[in-house]
Amino acid sequence: MSSGVTGVFQPLEAGDPSVVAGYRLVARLGAGGMGRVYLSHTQGGRPVAIKVVRPELADDPAFRRRFRREVEAARRVRGAYTAELVDADTDGVPPWLATLYVPGPSLAAAVARRGPLPVSAVLWLMAGVAEALEAIHSVGVVHRDLKPSNVLLAADGPRVIDFGISVAADLSSHTATGSTVGTPHFMAPEQATAGDVSPATDVFALAQTAAFAALGEPLYGDGTAPVVLYRIVHEEPGLSRLPEPLRPLFARCLASDPRERATPAEIVQWCRRRLAADAGAGPAVWNEVTGPEATVPGPARTPPAPSTAAATLSLRPAR
Numbered sequence: 001m002s003s004g005v006t007g008v009f010q011p012l013e014a015g016d017p018s019v020v021a022g023y024r025l026v027a028r029l030g031a032g033g034m035g036r037v038y039l040s041h042t043q044g045g046r047p048v049a050i051k052v053v054r055p056e057l058a059d060d061p062a063f064r065r066r067f068r069r070e071v072e073a074a075r076r077v078r079g080a081y082t083a084e085l086v087d088a089d090t091d092g093v094p095p096w097l098a099t100l101y102v103p104g105p106s107l108a109a110a111v112a113r114r115g116p117l118p119v120s121a122v123l124w125l126m127a128g129v130a131e132a133l134e135a136i137h138s139v140g141v142v143h144r145d146l147k148p149s150n151v152l153l154a155a156d157g158p159r160v161i162d163f164g165i166s167v168a169a170d171l172s173s174h175t176a177t178g179s180t181v182g183t184p185h186f187m188a189p190e191q192a193t194a195g196d197v198s199p200a201t202d203v204f205a206l207a208q209t210a211a212f213a214a215l216g217e218p219l220y221g222d223g224t225a226p227v228v229l230y231r232i233v234h235e236e237p238g239l240s241r242l243p244e245p246l247r248p249l250f251a252r253c254l255a256s257d258p259r260e261r262a263t264p265a266e267i268v269q270w271c272r273r274r275l276a277a278d279a280g281a282g283p284a285v286w287n288e289v290t291g292p293e294a295t296v297p298g299p300a301r302t303p304p305a306p307s308t309a310a311a312t313l314s315l316r317p318a319r
Helices: 061-076 107-114 118-137 165-174 201-213 225-234 246-252 264-277 281-290
Strands: 025-031 034-042 047-053 086-087 098-101 149-155 157-162
Touching: 061 086, 107 149, 107 201, 107 281, 118 149, 118 157, 118 201, 118 246, 118 264, 118 281, 149 281, 201 246, 201 264, 246 264
Parallel strands: none
Antiparallel strands: 025 034, 034 047, 047 098, 086 098, 149 157
16 A cells, blocks of 8 residues: 555555455545545546445345436546546456546535635636536436535536435435435535425536635534524525625525526536636635645555455445
């Protein structure tokens, strides 16, 4: 394993596999509701994030069907501001997928580190995420869980991750109880009331995510999920808290009626006009927000020598 496993790159632990379907794992990147995420590399040396599904989800036939469907849709997404899906085995034991690794912090981490972002950085963020949504929506996928932790900040712009795929896990966790899929602080009214979701649902979430970037806290405030969802459904957003140049766009994106919201294409155009009028300050401010790029550990150079059967993950076709 490379000696550069520091910061966001955590050493593999005793229960972690060392290989996933030929991908030698270099470090642990994190864990979430769907499973654990590891750093690896393609044969050509490109860093990738390998997400291995949790066993309890892998044993759920309904999850398998949804996961397979979402992965097939994600394969078709090609956008400059998305983390491209490069490989997957939805029938593996357990299932897994690989996306290009994005060398940058999440929006949530960046705001926690430096506080609210300046207006030009928020515009840069919104333009990139809106362009990513155009690519995602063009193949019939609705993200449904866009939030600061699902937006990574690369040096050349944001990257949207977990589009559609995380929802397969959420549905398995919530269907039995009838709860709503998504993250309460970033839901649209139609999600909060278990209504129909559409691309406009992601636009509402984009505005809330960008408001978090501008304010350093959720637009609808803190509180329990029921309290926050009540505000989203029944109260007007507090746009007066936002910087004045952002308010017209946010007012459109946060319309309670999905049909009245701006489209991703309109958001891109609006932000680009504002950035052009700002004499190109966006890129410089963006670099300040993302901070220095972390050094990504290189590929594992020698084959692992497993001492137990658990050291290498066996991925055989499901039967």
